[in-house]
Amino acid sequence: MWIYEKKLQYPVRVSKCDVRMAKLLHEQYGGADGELAAALRYLNQRYSIPDKVVGLLNDIGTEEFAHLEMIATMIYKLTKDATPEQIRAAGVDDHYVNHDRALFYHNASGVPWTASYIQAKGDPIADLYEDIAAEEKARATYQWLIDQTDDPDLKDGLKFLREREVIHSLRFREAVEILKEDQAQKKIF
Amino acid sequence: MATFTQYKVYYPFVGPCDPCPPIRAKTYNTPPQLYVPVQPPGLPQYDPYTALKQGTLWPAYYSPYDGRIESKPGE
Amino acid sequence: MAHKQLTEEYYKLLHEIQAVDFVLVELNLYLDTHPSDSAIIEQYNAYAVKSKQLKEEYARRYGPLQHGDMADKPYSWPDAPWPWQV
Numbered sequence: 001m002w003i004y005e006k007k008l009q010y011p012v013r014v015s016k017c018d019v020r021m022a023k024l025l026h027e028q029y030g031g032a033d034g035e036l037a038a039a040l041r042y043l044n045q046r047y048s049i050p051d052k053v054v055g056l057l058n059d060i061g062t063e064e065f066a067h068l069e070m071i072a073t074m075i076y077k078l079t080k081d082a083t084p085e086q087i088r089a090a091g092v093d094d095h096y097v098n099h100d101r102a103l104f105y106h107n108a109s110g111v112p113w114t115a116s117y118i119q120a121k122g123d124p125i126a127d128l129y130e131d132i133a134a135e136e137k138a139r140a141t142y143q144w145l146i147d148q149t150d151d152p153d154l155k156d157g158l159k160f161l162r163e164r165e166v167i168h169s170l171r172f173r174e175a176v177e178i179l180k181e182d183q184a185q186k187k188i189f
Numbered sequence: 190m191a192t193f194t195q196y197k198v199y200y201p202f203v204g205p206c207d208p209c210p211p212i213r214a215k216t217y218n219t220p221p222q223l224y225v226p227v228q229p230p231g232l233p234q235y236d237p238y239t240a241l242k243q244g245t246l247w248p249a250y251y252s253p254y255d256g257r258i259e260s261k262p263g264e
Numbered sequence: 265m266a267h268k269q270l271t272e273e274y275y276k277l278l279h280e281i282q283a284v285d286f287v288l289v290e291l292n293l294y295l296d297t298h299p300s301d302s303a304i305i306e307q308y309n310a311y312a313v314k315s316k317q318l319k320e321e322y323a324r325r326y327g328p329l330q331h332g333d334m335a336d337k338p339y340s341w342p343d344a345p346w347p348w349q350v
Contacts, residue, residue, distance in 0.1 A: 003330050003331060003332070004330060004331075005329055005330045006328070006329050006330065006341075006346070006347060007278060007281065007282065007329055007347050008282070008347045008348070008350075009282065009285075009286070009289070010241065010244075010282065010286075011275075011278070011279060011282060012348075053296075055296045056293070056296040056297060059292060059293060059296060060293070063289065063293075069347065069348070072348060073347065073348035076348045076349075077348070139218070139220070140218075142254075143218065143254055143257070146254060146255070146256060147256055147257050155255070159244065159253075159254060159255075160241075160242075160244040161244070162244070162252075162254055163243060163244025163245050163251065163252060164244055164245075166220050166221070166222055166244075166245070166250060166252045167222075167244075167245050167247075167250060167290070167293065168293075169220075169222050170222035170226065170228065170250060171293050171296065171297055173222060173226035173227070174226065174227050174228065174297040175297060177226070177227050178297060228294065228297075228298070230298065230301050230303075230304075231303075237283035237284055237286065237287045238279075238283045240283070240286055240287060240290065241282055241283045241286045245290065246286075246287060246290035246291070246294075247290070
């Protein structure tokens with residue numbers, strides 16, 4: 001089970017109302033390499049991976065939900081008091097007519113989240129390489145998001161999230177090394 | 190720890206039929222986990238506030254990014 | 265309508281909890297792949313104690329951070345601000 005903690009992992013700030021950046025941040029909310037995809041990918045793979053690395057998938061998957069909440073917080077703060085005129089000026093009126101100021105699990109282009117963004121092959125090496133790739137892709141997405149804003153507070157939160165991808169990638173690489181090791185195990189067949 | 194740089198530079202071919210002023214030097218990121226993919230024990234740590242700020246407890250795995258580094262178009 | 269006022273002390277304590285808990289997150293991920301590093305396990309336990317103390321203080325002053333923390337009267341758990349609002 002999970003227990004909710006009434007705090008963010010990192011103090012998220014934004015320094016201005018910016019509907020355009022809220023639209024772009026949806027890439028990490030409901031996009032292919034976003035935080036929702038990451039959380040669901042790892043928490044689903046953990047049932048069919050050797051016990052030695054279940055804990056890692058479990059804990060990184062859980063942390064991804066904290067990151068999803070940080071992205072949501074950025075979007076919330078960037079759009080909370082945006083007027084319909086500001087929304088139209090930012091070119092987000094297509095989102096607005098369906099969702100108002102609600103967030104939704106779609107990417108920056110409005111394509112809804114789909115389970116085909118994630119994989120579960122059941123082969124531990126295949127799954128961990130998918131996870132490493134997912135972390136590097138998310139890291140790259142954060143770079144391109146940082147490139148698109150001059151808001152120092154928003155950049156600060158995005159840099160934190162980008163660094164987390166670096167650490168998660170490291171841990172998944174270590175997991176591969178753990179599974180590669182000869183465990184001198186008893187022959188079972 | 191192996192020496193490394195956090196990004197690498199490459200120089201794409203510039204053709205006579207490219208309409209935009211060429212960006213001659215482009216870069217891509219090569220963060221530290223690529224070089225030390227298994228963390229050795231006993232690495233130095235940041236203090237808790239700095240760790241939170243940097244997004245990691247481990248200076249060896251800190252990867253700064255403050256916007257794309259590449260040459261200006263046409264230069 | 266009157267909202268709860270967020271003071272400088274509130275943000276200071278929250279930040280301290282975030283910093284201490286972040287160390288726990290990082291040490292835990294490290295231990296997931298280095299389960300025999302006893303020096304790090306000891307450091308983890310020291311930070312676990314610190315985190316617990318800080319959260320008890322937070323619950324006393326501002327209400328529970330999670331279920332299982334001591335509840336206040338009236339029950340403030342459902343009250344704003346939520347994390348994305350602070």
